[in-house]
Amino acid sequence: MKTKLSKMAPLENLSLVDKVEIRLKEYFKENNLKIGDSIPKELEFAQALGVSRTVIREALLRLRTIGVIQSKKRSGMVLTQPDIIQNFEKAIEYNLLGEEALTDIFELRLILEMGMADLLFARKTKADLDALDKIVSKQEIEEQNTVLFSLKNEIAFHGKLYEMSNNSTLQRFQDLLLPVFNYVHDNMPQGAEDFKYSKGKFVTHRDLLNILIDGDAETFREAMRNHLEPHFERVLNTVKS
Amino acid sequence: MKTKLSKMAPLENLSLVDKVEIRLKEYFKENNLKIGDSIPKELEFAQALGVSRTVIREALLRLRTIGVIQSKKRSGMVLTQPDIIQNFEKAIEYNLLGEEALTDIFELRLILEMGMADLLFARKTKADLDALDKIVSKQEIEEQNTVLFSLKNEIAFHGKLYEMSNNSTLQRFQDLLLPVFNYVHDNMPQGAEDFKYSKGKFVTHRDLLNILIDGDAETFREAMRNHLEPHFERVLNTVKS
C-alpha cells in the first residue's frame, strides 16, 4: 500500500545564492545596519561564508535589483532606501501583467480615488485649486463643441488630485499606473462610450472642483462616486473568476 | 574667462549589464513574447551580443529578481508573470523603509479602507457576513470586561474586509502592510489610547457589520470614516515636510 506523501514538505531546495541571501539579511539585522551604512566587500563576504565571489555577487546583485544596496567602483557598497515603486515599474515595463492583475489594478484606482477625499480636504491649498481650475477650464473650452472625450485632460485632472494628496508613494503609484489605464482603455471592447463620463448625467470635473472649494469630504466622496459611475458599473458587473 | 558647463549633460554611463538589460527588453518586445514562452539560453545570448556569459547572467538575474523570468536547470528560462507585490515584500523585509515611506503607507491604508465600500457591497456573500459576525462576537466577548484593545481582533476584522473585496492584489497588499501597521502602532509615542477606537463614541465593528448586512455603500463609507477617526486625526494633524 502506498502511503500519502502529500503532507511531506519538500526538503529545502535552496540554491547557494538563496542561502547566502538569507545570511546577508541576518547580517543586516544582527548588526542593525541603517540606510547609508556601508557593508564589507565582496571578497570579505566570500571568505567569511566560504563560498566563491560569484555566489556573493549574485546575492548582492539581487539586493541591488530591489534597491536595498548601491555599489560604486572602489567605494564598495552602501545600504540605500529601496524605492518600493521602482520594481513595480520594471515589472510593468515588460508588459507581462496578466488579465487578472490588470483588472485588480484598475479596481485599485477606483478605490484610491474614492478613498482620498479626506486627505484632499486636509491638504488642499489655494494654489492647488487654482491649478485645478485651469485644467477644468481648458477642458471645458476644448470639449464645448464636441462629445469627444480627451484622455489627456482626464489624466491631468485626476493626476492633480493625486498630487494634492501630498503622499508621494500614492502619487508615484498613480504615475506608474497610467500605462495600465491606457491599456484598459484601449482594450475595452464595449467601445469608448463608457468613458465620456465627464459629460451628461454624471458629475463633471467642474462639479468636483466646486465641492473641493467649499464643500466637505463626505459630499466630495459621493460626487466622486457618481463621477466614476461608468467605471464602477463595468467593474462591478464583471464577474470575477 | 570660464565658460559655463551647466548645460553639458553627462555622457551616458551605463555598465555593460545595463546595456544588455535594455537589449533584452527590446528582444522581448520585438518578438512579442508572452508569459510562458521560453527564451534562448545564456550562451546563445552571450554569443549573439558578443559579451561574456557573466554579463548575460547578471542581466537575466535582474529579471529573475523582479519575477519576469524563472529558470530551471536543463530546461532553460521561461517568461513568468511577475508578482508585483513580491518585490515590495522584499524591500520591507529588509526594514529599510524610511519614516516618510512608512507614513505614506499608513495613509494608504486609510485611503484603501475608505475606498473599498462599493466593492464590498457588490461582492459580499452570506458566508462573508457570517464570518465577520463570528469575528465581531469573539471580540465582544473578549473585550466586554476590559478596555484593552486587541490588535489581533482588529486585524481579523479588517483583514476579512480586504478578503471580501475579492481583489487579490489588494488583499496581498494588505497582508504585506501588516508589519508596517504593527511598526507604526508600536512606535506611536502618544500611547495606545488612540487605538481603542472600537469602543466608546466611535463606530464599532458591530456597527460596521450591521451596515454591511442591510445598509448601503454610502452609509458604510461614513461609518468607516468615523471608525477610523482617531487614525485620521493623527495623520491629518501631522504636518508633512
Next chain:
DNA sequence: TACTTTTATATGTCTGACATAATACAAAAA
C-alpha cells in the same frame, strides 16, 4: 504499456585573471 536507467544539456558554482573607475595622496603650479 508502464517503469527504470541512461544520457545529454542548461543552469549553478568555482577559480583566477584583467579592466575600469573612484578615491587618496603626492607632486607641481598658481
Next chain:
DNA sequence: TTTTTGTATTATGTCAGACATATAAAAGTA
C-alpha cells in the same frame, strides 16, 4: 598657502574556462 594635476591603490566590473548538479528526454527493460 591654495589649487590643480598626475599617480598609485583598490573594490567593483568583466572575462574565460572548467566542473557540478538537476532534470528532460531518450533508451532500455519488464
